[in-house]
Amino acid sequence: MGKLTPYIISENARSQAEFYIQTLGGEILSLMTHEQSMGAQHESKDKVMHLSMVVSGENSIFMADVFDEPFTNGSSVSLSIAYSTESEASEAFVKLAAGGKVKYPIEMQPFGLFFGELTDKYGVRWMITTEPKANE
Known part of the structure; x- marks a missing residue:
């Protein structure tokens, strides 16, 4: 089974968070920039790569700064599902990708997660992940 978390892409994730x-109460649990996670040394090094927060009790939301595509406020929400195993994550990724468009194939990333991103055939953006320690 996976855990579903909204993932909001923002022009300024820090400010929006x-x-x-x-307005809702809560806290930022973690924030990582492109420089911190992958050693980036370009103009986007200070952009938020991943921000985790809780709001209104224990409701998790992930956020990131827009990085590589045109942006329209309010239209950049992704759904992120974290799976227990690499095989569950891969199976979900393949099924969701059918008829859609893969942005990043599901594979181990430099930031330490098995990760893939796609847009399904209905235009919904998905990020599928699993922790390396949970892999089979």
Whole structure:
């Protein structure tokens, strides 16, 4: 079984997260920039690669700064599912990708997760992950 978490892509994830925390209550649990996670040394090194927060009790939301595509406020929400095993993650990825478009094939990433991203045939963006320690 997987755990579903909304993933919001933002022009300024730090600012947007602070707004949600001030208006809904909660806290930022972690924040990682492109420089911190992958050693990036370009103009986007300070952009948020991944931000994890809780709001209104224990509701998790992930966020990131837009990085490589045109952006329209409010249209960049992705659904992120974390699976227990690599085989579960791969199976879900393949099924969701049918008739859709793969942005990043599911594979081990430099930031330490087995990760893939796609847009399904209905236009919904999905990020599928699993922790390396959970792999079969």
